[in-house]
Amino acid sequence: MxxxxxxxxxxxxxxxxxxxxxxxxxxxxxxxxxxxxxxxxxxxxxxxxxxxxxxxxxxxxxxxxxxxxxxxxxxxxxxxxxxxxxxxxxxxxxxxxxxxxxxxxxxxxxxxxxxxxxxxxxxxxxxxxxxxxxxxxxxxxxxxxxxxxxxxxxxxxxxxxxxxxxxxxxxxxxxxxxxxxxxxRLPAASHPVMDWLAGLAADPAQGPVTRLAALVQRARCAPDEIGGDVVPAAVVLLRETAGALPVRPIAPAPIRPAASTDTVAPQIVAAFEDLDRHTRVFAPTAVLLRTFHEVLGARLPERTAVLAEQLSSPDPGSRLDAVRMSGELMRTWRGDHTRLLLLVADQLTTADEEVAAEAAAVLEACHPIAAPAREALAAHIDAQCAAHGSDVWAAPRGHLRRSHQESVRALARLGDTRALPSLLAALDSDVDAWRAIQVAGHLPQAADQLVPRLCKHLRGIDLSQQWTEMSANAILTALAVLGDPAAVPAVVDTLGAAVRHEQHGVTRSALKTLETFGPAAAVARDTIRSLTTATDAHVQPAAVAALWAVGRDPAEVMPLLLGLLDDSITFRIGDAADLLGEIGPPASVALPRLRGLLTHEYEWVRVHCAAALWEIGGEAEAPAVLDALLQAMAQNPATANHVVACLDRMGPLAAPALSLLREQLALPRRGGRFQSIDHDEELQRVSRTLIARLDPQTPAGPSPSTTRSGCP
Structure with a gap:
């Protein structure tokens, strides 16, 4: 052997x-x-x-x-x-x-x-x-x-x-x-195998699962040959399959040793739990149907029809798989997803709490387009509170708790204050408070109730423990978005503690939060100034930005920003360029260096420096700025959000970008930074507005992603 x-x-x-x-x-x-x-x-x-x-x-x-x-x-x-x-x-x-x-x-x-x-x-x-x-x-x-x-x-x-x-x-x-x-793989096998699969799909002697598999795999072999009869046939076979397969309860997840939340951030523990959930397959046809959706690609109406049938299955595992596939579709492809959002929202009322929890999680992940599900989410939350009490956020049953929490988070991300009672209960009880903290910034109208609680949690974090960084950063981010200067003392104290314990990530977050408060954070000016010489790569530019925000003194920050422009670390150059653009014409001394950086090898540096050039130099810099922006966007589509935002500020001078903007909107897949829903929806919105402004005779038309979803 x-x-x-x-x-x-x-x-x-x-x-x-x-x-x-x-x-x-x-x-x-x-x-x-x-x-x-x-x-x-x-x-x-x-x-x-x-x-x-x-x-x-x-x-x-x-x-x-x-x-x-x-x-x-x-x-x-x-x-x-x-x-x-x-x-x-x-x-x-x-x-x-x-x-x-x-x-x-x-x-x-x-x-x-x-x-x-x-x-x-x-x-x-x-x-x-x-x-x-x-x-x-x-x-x-x-x-x-x-x-x-x-x-x-x-x-x-x-x-x-x-x-x-x-x-x-x-x-x-x-x-x-x-x-x-x-x-x-083998051309010699192509036609014989496809003929065999077509015969199997049409053979009534075969079971519906085999026929469905043959139909899907035949389509996989030749996706360009998919006709109008394929999806209707698949829907019929799906219905027959649902009747032929036994309905079984969802098998419980394997039990894993619980990680200690005294040494591991709860966000990390939850991330591994999510990973475990998403690697599980619940129905025997799940992989087959995922293949079918991949083959159908951008055919959104057909895919929605298939998912509608999947979501109507009597088998809870099949519906759970379908909920996940629905989320993947909406996160990956542009289009009007109103029907699919409502179908997923219908799963909130199922008796199977795990399916309801997954539906709520998908709506939360798709929140930029989830407005059609708003009332269903609110009704689900009310029904849970009526059935299980106002403390359902901390319910002992795991799936019930997750279903409620994800629903509350989804509703909060829609800016709906009906999520507020559960969020306040979470912050007051400290049960899974980190989940409430992550969405608190979406309810600025409730800042007077949220900010004191967030500050209390912030003061309770022990920054001598490295694993607390994620929790501190999340609170600081929420406080920055809420923008209530009442939080300044707690943030200043956190900044001091972070510096003492060399928590550079928290130091940077605290500086960014103070930056949003502007002159209201002037009490921290000396501490901020001392950090402008910090050795940490992220802390120094954050300190310079905060120093400008609280003092608004160009003479104080310009030497620091010019030094960052000469840095070898690309994100520091970008941070400096962004701040120079915010300062505007008083930063004109930086123009020669910014022009030189338009030839930098990294497209992200060119984008940030081009935007700064426009903000400082204006119309005189437009040709060079436009050339740099369009080249960067063509080279790396991930820069599109930054590029389009600058083009929007350039107004009529951005007219040469019209063709590129139209090409961007014509893409069926989501684009922009990280190809995420939020970045892509913003990219579509700004692009359509800009096209309409630049070429009023040829309207860009409403975004199919947001026309019926109520998104801004």
Whole structure:
């Protein structure tokens, strides 16, 4: 067993966490009779050697030995080993090669090409594994037929055989998926496989799940050939599938050891809980339907029709999967999502609290366009309080608590004060108060009630503990947005504590908060001035900006800003340029340096400096500013929000940007910074307003994302 294993210099290779010298021990542990030892080894293999799908040279070097384990009937958990082999190969294909098959070069070198080459040399062995007596091994191996077996006829024959023999839904779905992968990979298999899939989809002798899978995978093979009959047929099959599959309660999440909130920020704990939730799949058709949505792409009405059927399923797991897919659609694609928002909001009234919680979470994540769900959210919150009492924010049942909290957060992000009672209860009880703090800034009309409570929480944070940084920053951000100068003493005290404990992140946040208060924070001017010479890369520019805000003295800040313009750290240059633009014409001494920075290699520097040039120099600088902005936006679409905001300020002089603005609005996918809903909705709004102003004869038209959603 494992001949040649010790001849490999494992110590010379690395995985995600350092030396790969542990791999031989992991391989041997996968043969252990001890269940826990095998589980630990497999977890370590996925966590380090195949970390988040990566394939390192050491991962590829382990493949021959993993094959030995898979082929040896004495190996416990053979199915898990086969699944690992297929995962390594699938990730190698997806990450290591362009769509045309060209290998992508990585530095340091990856193991993608090596893994694929080896697995295709051994591709025939997947045919044997797919016929194994162990159904779990067969299930794990089927995917390898489509990905690695280069004999198209043999692969297709085995897949047809397996579909006829396998009765389990999971195996049949895998067979049809593998057939599509085979057709997409090998031209010789394309037409025969697609014809077979089309026949399966139309065959009434097949079950609805198999027919639906064949319909979807046939569409995946040729998305350009999707006709008007495909989605209606899929909806009918979805309905039949819902009637054919048993309705089961959602399986509880695996229990994990609770992290201590005395040493880990609650936001981090929640992030891992969210990660666990989003890696779970609840219905056997979830992966298939996700594939269908990917194939349909920008066909939003068709996708909404499919999701409407998914959301009407009697199976709670199917609806939960559909709620998540709905969120992904709205976060990724532009359009009028009113119907889908209302369909998701309907899930708030379900008896299954986990589905309701997920629906509320999706509405919260999509809050810039979630206005159509406002009344449903408010009604849900009222119903929960009536049924469970006013302290439902702290309900002991996890799904009920999450459902309420996410609904309150979603309503608060819409600026609706009906969320306020629960937020105040959270801040007063300190139960999951951090969740309330994150959305408090969206209710400025309630600043008189929120600010005292936020300040109390801020004063209660122990900045001698590094893990408290996230909580302090969240409160400071909320106070900055609320803008009530009554918070100045608490923020000044926090600034002092952050400096003493060298909490640079909190120091920067406190400075930014004081900046929003302007002259009302003048009491902190000496402390702020002392931080303008700080060595931390983020603290110094934040201190300079705060110093300008509280003192409004150009003579005091100009030397500091000119020094930052000469910095080698790009974000410091950008911060300095932004502040120079805020100062405006009195900062004209900076014009020569800003002009020189329009040739900087980093497009973000050029964008910030171009905007500053416009604010300081005005019309005389317009040609150079416009050229720099348009080039940067064409090079990096993520700059679009900054670019369009400056173009908006330039007014008629931005006319040469009209074609680029129209091209931007014509894109079906969300754009702007981070391609997030909030940045994209703002980008669309400003772009449409600017187009209408620059070319009144050709109206840009209302944004389909906001026409019926009530967004500003």
């Amino acid at each position: 494992f001949e040649g294993l010790d001849d490999i210099d494992w110590a010379s290779m690395e995985h995600a966490y350092g030396s790969a010298e542990e791999i031989p021990a992991l391989l041997w542990a996968l043969r252990s009779p001890d269940t826990e030892e095998r589980r630990t080894a497999l977890d370590r293999f996925y966590g380090a050697v195949h970390h988040q799908g990566d394939v390192y040279p050491c991962t590829a070097a382990s493949l021959p030995f993993l094959f030995e384990l898979a082929a040896d009937g004495a190996t416990p958990d053979r199915a898990a080993v086969v699944a690992l082999l297929v995962s390594i190969g699938r990730e190698s294909l997806e990450r290591g090669f362009e769509d045309d098959g060209t290998e992508i070069e990585y530095y340091p070198p990856s193991g993608y090409a090596q893994a694929v080459a080896f697995l295709r040399e051994r591709g025939g062995e997947f045919a044997g594994l797919a016929r194994d007596s162990d159904p779990d091994v067969r299930l794990a191996a089927i995917g390898g037929l489509g990905l690695f077996l280069d004999d198209a006829d043999r692969a297709a024959t085995v897949l047809r055989e397996r579909l006829a023999a396998e009765q389990g839904i999971a195996a049949r779905l895998q067979v049809v998926q593998a057939a599509a992968a085979l057709a997409l």
